[in-house]
Amino acid sequence: MKHNLITSSLTAFFLLAGATSTASASDKKIEANDLVEMFEKLGGKHPGYRKAHAKGLCASGTFVPAPNKYFTGAALLSNGELPVSMRFSVGGASPSSDEKAPGTRGMGMQIQLPDGALHTFTGNNFPVFAGKNPEIFHGFLSTLLPDENGKSDPAKTMAFIQQNPSLQAHVMWNKNAKTAASFANTEFFGLHTFYFDQANEQQTKFRWNIKPNLGVKTLEKAEADSMPTEFLANTFAQQLKDETVSFTIMASLGEAQDSDIDPSQQWPSERPQVTLGTVTVKTSGGDACNNTNFDPNVMSAGFTPSADPILRMRSPAYAISFGKRLSGQ
């Protein structure tokens, strides 16, 4: 049973990553560039593309806020309707990542405030991250690399997961993951903890998630197999023609005992949920988001990131990837 769990999770990782290089385990402190290089080893080098979530779909729309007492004074929630730039994506460093395979789907969103400030929400379709820090995440990915004979070693990966319990909830999610039917039917999770300093000097500790108002829909394996190789962009465009594609941004309010530094741990489901607003998508396609960096630490006034080491690692990693892809690397 456990072996099946690991094996199928490995299969999914390979499907997403398209591994190509040699293994190397590392005990050293991991830097952002180590992770970018690891993504390239797993998914191949694709000049000009994002080094993660290389395949994506630009979209745009509007954000209508739902002001509430936990976010008093937030410019994000006090300026009425605001324009939004989005990008939906498939996990992996390859621009031809398999849309029919279960696994990571992502969403980047930048809300533009009247004073020019940006507020970014960049999340994935899983509720827990693979590891509590960059070292464990990197160590896990390194076990997926094939050796000099082109073979990977599932036993090595299984041992690493057993030694690092903070990987286990994510591996379990991956085992059960089904193929997303559409980006418009996918829920996205921010995973990290953020803070908002209210005008009344109260501090709100929260994690966000974005719920699709068309409901979550996934495909069984046979349905996914029968889809065209690429169906996500067309499905989304058709939904935009036929119905209203919108998402509700929610915040889960944390208590003192809820970790603010570990995105591999979910908070209890009974935490109060408040609505931050609704995003309605109006257009999809084009290349308006190509030169955007959806860095999750770029937020509007009053919001601050926690000390979560995964969250902190994201800004330098995204900047490296951004610089590389804009310069054709």
Ligand code: HEM
């Ligand atoms: C240490 C952990 C992580 C690293 C090193 C990392 C790295 C990256 C990199 C290099 C990119 C491409 C950026 C660009 O070229 O613009 C990217 C994109 C992305 N990442 Fe991460 N990431 C990490 C964690 C996460 C987490 C926790 C989430 C979800 C909560 C996430 C969601 C996304 C999404 C949705 C995109 C695509 C954004 C877009 O469409 O531009 N990543 N990541």
